[in-house]
Amino acid sequence: MSTSAGSEGKGVPDAPSLHADDELRPLLTRLGAEVGLDALGSAPVAYPRHEQPLKTWLDEGRHAGMSWLAESADLRLDVRRRFPWARSLLVGVKAYRPHDPPAGSESGIVRGVSAYARGRDYHEVLLDRFKLLGNRLEQELTPRPVRRHAYVDTGPVLERQAAVEAGLGWQGKNGLLLRPGEGSWTFLGVLVTDLDLSPGPLDGHTASGSCGSCRACLAACPTGALIAPGVIDSGRCISYLTIEHRGPIDRSLRRAMGGWIFGCDLCQTACPINHRALRRQKIPGGPAEDDFTAPSPALTGITLPQLLSLDEDAFRQRFRKTPLWRPRREGLLRNALIAAANLRRLDCVDPARALLRDPSWVLREAASWCLSELRPPEGLDDLRAAMQREEDAQRQKVLAQDLIRWAGALPRSG
Ligand code: B12
Ligand code: SF4
Ligand code: SF4
Known part of the structure; x- marks a missing residue:
């Protein structure tokens, strides 16, 4: 979930702090609201307390195929390793509202897509807002230049830990930042700055709370990815598997993936704090304004x-400008084949048969698994032919297993 973002304010010499903390806070609170953030706080640039847990998590391989997390661990623990001028992080929160998808066929593929990814890409929308925040801040503080760099899931920062330090909420047992009244239906972003600010919420209202004895998210996770409160094994998480994982998905996890084709919301929909937040309608913005989650026509x-x-070509045209572009056609169609099998979608049999001839092994393998799960009356010969076309012995063996599974389940003829 991470890419690089552009930097601003390069080449400016170290500037002394011209404004006291107390003067900056009301200004920043006003600017945060003006650019459309729901809450803003300041956080330290270094996280020594998280070094050991982060390294243990990585040593245990809980980051699965996200090698970039391990490579950037030191940068995450102290942003000064990348920006030596950094003095504080401005951490912002933006709530979103998970809409109910329209009923029936009008909902298209929306139900299989996590709420955060149904509309406009939040990375783009919020990165612009954080950049605007930086520009407005510099205007207001003229002649003092402000060195800054914006990240919205786009760089090596511990965003949730920074949000906790900024007094914006607590890290729940589902691993996510929780806020009273809003729950975890929020996006986070960070503006790295050279401003000397003491940590805490800029409006002075600390968002405190705790999960108490609740463990609903752990119980709701169908793959057992939440291995302990607040600790995730990414290799088992449907969000990781459907968005970040490249290649075939571990067969032992597929049935538990249900109908998800991009992301997963189960540890959030199970959360009583999220339920209450939606019931109380405290999340700002209605369908007209909230373009993050209002489903786009592409879906x-x-x-x-x-x-x-x-x-x-058709895939690129439809999804290039949406969050679903990230796993590309190979990843998204792989997920869709698994969902089709789990949802018993016999209307997917014909396209699955066609995908047995796809140039991608990932798709041929997923199509074979999907068909062997659905066991339609037709198509067995297609799978046999597909197996014979494979040149690699290991791949042939995989399809042969599906063939046996499927054929063994068919009623005997005569
Ligand atoms: C990598 C990543 C993922 C990975 C790994 C998830 C993870 N929890 O790290 C995958 C692909 C699985 C993922 C999934 C999702 N993600 Co994500 N992800 C990130 C990313 C890019 C980095 C996170 C990171 O640094 N992980 C490293 C690990 C080590 O951090 P950690 O899990 O907090 O580990 C600590 C805890 O285990 C802690 N610990 C140890 N013992 C205990 C005990 C307790 C009780 C607690 C609380 C903690 C704790 O010690 C560890 C080290 O400090 C961030 C953006 C960013 N730059 O921060 C977004 C981010 C965390 N993701 C986000 C979202 C929305 C999601 C999804 C909800 C998307 C979806 N609907 O499908 C799911 C939720 C899955 C989940 N329950 O976590 C949002 C979260 C917003 C929020 N309100 O918190 C972020 C902040 C992006 C953003 N800018 O908004 N994500
Ligand atoms: S996103 Fe889904 S799979 Fe991942 S931890 Fe939450 S419930 Fe489990
Ligand atoms: S479901 Fe319960 S334990 Fe999990 S994050 Fe919500 S309140 Fe915390």
Whole structure:
């Protein structure tokens, strides 16, 4: 979930702090609201307390295939390793509202997509807001230049830990930042700055709370990815598997993935604090304003079998400007084949048969698994032919197992 972001304010000499903390706080609170953030706090640049837990998590391989997390661990623990001029982090929160998808076929593939990814890409929308915050701040503080760099899930910062230090909430047992009244339906972003600010919420209202004895999220996770309160094994997390993982997905996890084709919301929908937040309608913004989660036509205008029938060009045209572009066609169609099997979608059999001939092994393998789960009356010969076409003995063996599983389950003829 991480890429690099542009930097601003390069080449400015170290500037002394011209403004006292007390003067900056009301200004920053006003600017945060003006650029559309719900809350803003300041946090330290270094996180020595998290060094050991982070390194243990990485040593245990809990980051799965996200090698970039291990490579950037030291940068995450202290942003001065990348920006030696950094003095504080401005951490911002933006709430979103998970809409109920429209009923029936009009919902297209929306139900399989995590709420945060159904509309506009939050990375783009919020990164612009954080950059604007930096520009407005510099205007207001003229002639003092402000060195700064914006991140919204786009760089090596411990965003949730920074948000906790900034008094914006607590890290829940689902691992996410929770806020009273809003729960975890929030995005986070950071502006690294050279401003000397003491840590805490800029409006002085600390968002405190705790999970208490609740463990609903741990119980709700179908793959057992929450291995302890607040600790995630990414290799088992449906969000990781559907968005970040490249290659075939571990077969032992597929049935537990249900109908998700991009992300997963189960540890959030199980959370009583999130339920209360939605009931009280405390999340600002309605469907008209909240363009993060209002489903885009790219998702509502397509069914699961239609998705499985897209070639590279059609896929690019439809998804290039949406969050679903990240796993590319190979990843998203792989997920859709698994969802089709789990949802018993016999209308996906024909496109799955066609995918047995796809140039991608990941898709041929997922199509074979999908068909062997669905066991339709037709298509066995296609799978046999697909197995014979494979040149690699290991791959042939995988498809042969599916063939045996499928054939063994068919009623005997005669
Ligand atoms: C990598 C990543 C993922 C990975 C790994 C998840 C993870 N928890 O780290 C995957 C792909 C699985 C993922 C999934 C999701 N992600 Co993500 N992800 C990130 C990213 C880029 C880095 C996170 C990171 O640094 N992980 C490293 C590990 C070591 O951190 P950690 O899990 O907090 O580990 C600490 C705890 O285990 C702690 N610990 C040890 N014992 C205990 C005990 C307790 C009780 C607690 C609380 C903690 C604790 O010690 C560790 C070290 O400090 C951040 C953006 C960012 N730059 O921060 C977004 C981010 C965390 N993701 C986000 C979102 C929205 C999601 C999803 C909800 C998306 C979805 N719907 O599918 C899921 C939720 C899954 C989950 N329950 O965590 C948001 C969270 C917003 C919020 N309100 O908190 C972020 C902040 C992006 C953003 N800018 O908004 N994500
Ligand atoms: S996002 Fe889904 S799979 Fe991942 S921890 Fe939460 S419930 Fe489990
Ligand atoms: S479900 Fe319960 S334990 Fe999990 S994050 Fe919500 S309040 Fe905390």
